[in-house]
Amino acid sequence: MAKLYSRKKLQPMNPKKETISFLLSYSKALRINTYKKLEFESILN
């Protein structure tokens, strides 16, 4: 990874609300189904 030598201290930042909203929706929609030893992912709308 490239070394960065900037002296400026970065202000704390937050991701966009849309990203958080997407992640929460994704989590609600994601189902992991197990059949014998196999795992299947499905996204429920």
Add this chain to the structure above:
Amino acid sequence: MDNAEANDALLVKSYMEGDEQSLSILINRHQQRIYSFIFSKVFDKDVAEDIFQDTFIKVIKTLKRGKYNEEGKFLPWVMRIAHNLVIDHFRKNKRMPKFENSGDFNIFSVLCDSGLNAEKQIIKDQIEADVQELIKELPEDQLEVLVMRIYKDMSFKEISERTGVSINTALGRMRYALINLRKVIEKHNLVLTN
């Protein structure tokens, strides 16, 4: 284990048992540290956003599969995932460097269409046609070597084998072909430049 870690562990457990609200609390609690960490490495908001999203998609999948086993160390675990994804991003970029068209930098200053425009292409075709006519005035042996070298892209070794003369003779014929061609061009007072 301090209070925050204990809380994280409880929230993770609760999420794995199906409480979606716990994930929301975990993300809200740690989003600033994780996002700032990613941004401090990539210095690009859009890339940081993508990596943040991919990090939590991995977190969600692992937790939903019940494969999380680092109890009490939620944040360091997520940070490690983010760190690995940052490394993946730089590896991918090394293979396929990205040019950004932002600020004063213009992508077209480094990219250009090297092909000729229509006018220059017509002039080039005309010049090539003129040269093909002019070389017909060369002596047969010189014409033969010039055609093999320029139009058939043969090496002098191949030319010498094909014509049955030595390489030096073939080189000499090529030299005289060019000298004589220049003389012909001067004689006809032609300008063959694009």
